[in-house]
Amino acid sequence: MGIKKEIEKRKTFAIISHPDAGKTTLTEKLLLYSGAIQIAGAVKSNKIKKTATSDFMEIERQRGISVSTSVLSFNYKGYIINLLDTPGHKDFAEDTYRTLTAVDSVILVIDSVKGVEEQTRKLMEVCRMRNYPVIVFINKLDREGKEPIELLDEIEKELNIKVRPLTWPVGMGSRFKGVYNIYKSTFNFFKSGKTVVEEEVTTFKDLSDPDIDKAIGHNEAVALRDDIELIDTIYENFKLESYLNGDIAPVFFGSAVNNFGVKELLDTFVEIAPCPGPREATCGLVEPSTEKFSGFVFKIHANIDPRHRDRIAFFRVCSGKFERNKFYHHVRLGRDIKFPNPANFMAQDKSIIEEAFPGDVIGLYDSGIFKIGDTLTEGEAFMYKGVPRFSPEHFCEVQNTDPFKSKQLEKGLMQLTDEGLAQLFLQNPGNRRILGVVGTLQFDVIKYRLLHEFGANCKFSPINGYKAVWVKFKNPKDIEDLTTYRYHSLFYDKNNNLVFIPESKFILQLAKEKNPQAEFLENMEHNDETLELEAS
Ligand code: G4P
Numbered sequence: 001m002g003i004k005k006e007i008e009k010r011k012t013f014a015i016i017s018h019p020d021a022g023k024t025t026l027t028e029k030l031l032l033y034s035g036a037i038q039i040a041g042a043v044k045s046n047k048i049k050k051t052a053t054s055d056f057m058e059i060e061r062q063r064g065i066s067v068s069t070s071v072l073s074f075n076y077k078g079y080i081i082n083l084l085d086t087p088g089h090k091d092f093a094e095d096t097y098r099t100l101t102a103v104d105s106v107i108l109v110i111d112s113v114k115g116v117e118e119q120t121r122k123l124m125e126v127c128r129m130r131n132y133p134v135i136v137f138i139n140k141l142d143r144e145g146k147e148p149i150e151l152l153d154e155i156e157k158e159l160n161i162k163v164r165p166l167t168w169p170v171g172m173g174s175r176f177k178g179v180y181n182i183y184k185s186t187f188n189f190f191k192s193g194k195t196v197v198e199e200e201v202t203t204f205k206d207l208s209d210p211d212i213d214k215a216i217g218h219n220e221a222v223a224l225r226d227d228i229e230l231i232d233t234i235y236e237n238f239k240l241e242s243y244l245n246g247d248i249a250p251v252f253f254g255s256a257v258n259n260f261g262v263k264e265l266l267d268t269f270v271e272i273a274p275c276p277g278p279r280e281a282t283c284g285l286v287e288p289s290t291e292k293f294s295g296f297v298f299k300i301h302a303n304i305d306p307r308h309r310d311r312i313a314f315f316r317v318c319s320g321k322f323e324r325n326k327f328y329h330h331v332r333l334g335r336d337i338k339f340p341n342p343a344n345f346m347a348q349d350k351s352i353i354e355e356a357f358p359g360d361v362i363g364l365y366d367s368g369i370f371k372i373g374d375t376l377t378e379g380e381a382f383m384y385k386g387v388p389r390f391s392p393e394h395f396c397e398v399q400n401t402d403p404f405k406s407k408q409l410e411k412g413l414m415q416l417t418d419e420g421l422a423q424l425f426l427q428n429p430g431n432r433r434i435l436g437v438v439g440t441l442q443f444d445v446i447k448y449r450l451l452h453e454f455g456a457n458c459k460f461s462p463i464n465g466y467k468a469v470w471v472k473f474k475n476p477k478d479i480e481d482l483t484t485y486r487y488h489s490l491f492y493d494k495n496n497n498l499v500f501i502p503e504s505k506f507i508l509q510l511a512k513e514k515n516p517q518a519e520f521l522e523n524m525e526h527n528d529e530t531l532e533l534e535a536s
Contacts, residue, residue: 392436
């Protein structure tokens with residue numbers, strides 16, 4: 001089969017939601033429909049429950065599970081669907097943002113009782129920045145929630161995206177009758193059932209069909225007609241192009257735990273969701289159908305088995321065909337490397353693959369050669385762009401408590417920060433090492449892993465920092481004020497970029513005013529330093 005055909009068969013996406021909206025449940029139901037799993041309950045939640053902040057074993061266990069569920073590939077109606085899982089806990093949001101760089105579209109799950117929540121907002125901001133096509137699934141219609149119109153309004157206002165309902169619910173909670181498919185004139189009757197995968201769907205002539213009254217009750221049918229009339233006047237008609245451009249999000253209603261509305265969602269998803277498209281690299285846009293293979297690492301995970309120190313680098317194929325045991329060019333290292341055991345992740349099983357195509361995510365065994373954002377090519381020297389590195393907001397100074405283990409600590413810090421668990425900032429003279437994270441739970445995980453995987457004992461002392469900002473300058477004179485008066489807050493990141501960690505927003509503002517020639521950046525891309533090398 002030609003590469004174009006392979007690309008057209010693939011849909012790579014992520015489900016995003018605020019914790020507890022039903023992402024794990026929906027994932028499981030999608031797998032049930034596709035036949036990838038046979039029983040409900042097979043997919044375990046990888047979220048770390050909010051209460052378990054100091055339960056290290058729980059963190060480890062959960063982390064282990066999230067390795068095997070990082071990517072779930074399944075077949076449905078002739079398509080190969082790659083679903084990239086994202087951690088639910090907000091302290092690991094950075095991991096989620098990075099995973100979002102490897103998808104082509106998203107499904108956003110919203111709890112009908114709670115509406116738009118904090119994490120929903122943040123995740124959607126990332127998707128809006130990239131203009132990803134979004135499908136919205138409003139979940140938990142089996143409970144008394146907000147009015148559907150109110151929810152749509154909230155989504156439009158708070159998430160800055162236009163919506164277009166494709167289905168419409170009749171009732172909710174105990175009065176929930178089912179959903180009407182506006183474009184297909186079908187009614188999907190609600191039946192609660194946690195393991196049943198059939199849906200009872202009746203087709204009507206159109207909305208005026210008197211059979212609707214018989215099927216769902218006269219009053220409900222009248223209300224449905226009024227609602228649809230209202231929707232048609234408020235919302236633009238659904239246009240595929242507007243969805244693909246990220247301008248309009250089609251909306252579905254359902255109840256994931258009851259398997260309700262999920263098939264409709266999946267059927268529409270495979271029909272409209274985009275196949276892998278071109279991606280931005282330092283050499284310009286790279287088309288997926290380009291003959292030469294290329295792709296990038298968006299996530300690195302330690303092996304769950306502590307006896308094996310190797311890691312798995314999750315790699316998104318962006319162009320051409322990947323082949324097992326063929327030499328590829330590691331652009332940052334300038335070395336050619338082959339991979340004898342590349343893995344894919346069909347539902348719950350990991351298996352060795354011979355080849356992979358654009359849109360696929362493969363696991364590459366990594367003995368420490370990869371960093372997030374690394375690009376592999378067939379020899380060309382370009383890097384994929386857009387893998388973000390966020391400004392950490394919590395900082396700790398690392399102090400070695402066992403002088404005989406300083407090498408182990410060094411190695412552990414390097415590896416864990418390569419994985420993207422935290423960012424490391426160094427200060428010389430003084431040999432100060434500062435770890436910066438987005439969520440404080442990451443500190444617990446790092447400390448635990450330093451001890452258990454590397455045998456390194458250390459102390460973390462919190463330091464006062466507002467955020468880390470990268471300082472770009474052309475001439476040392478541009479940052480004279482900073483180096484004279486703020487030297488105690490200046491560090492270098494692992495790539496030797498200058499980083500300023502001011503104690504407060506006020507001090508940051510002051511520094512900006514006193515050093516007007518310098519640029520203060522809150523977010524960096526993983527490949528920024530490589531870009532600079534190329535430019536110089
Ligand atoms: P998350 O991954 O987004 O964090 O959410 P998850 O799927 O774990 O779902 C969170 C809770 O919401 C779970 O309940 C789940 O059963 C429930 N849920 C999911 N979909 C629906 C739905 O359509 N209707 C209703 N009423 N509940 C739903 P839990 O009590 O936290 O866990 P569990 O004991 O049920 O597994």
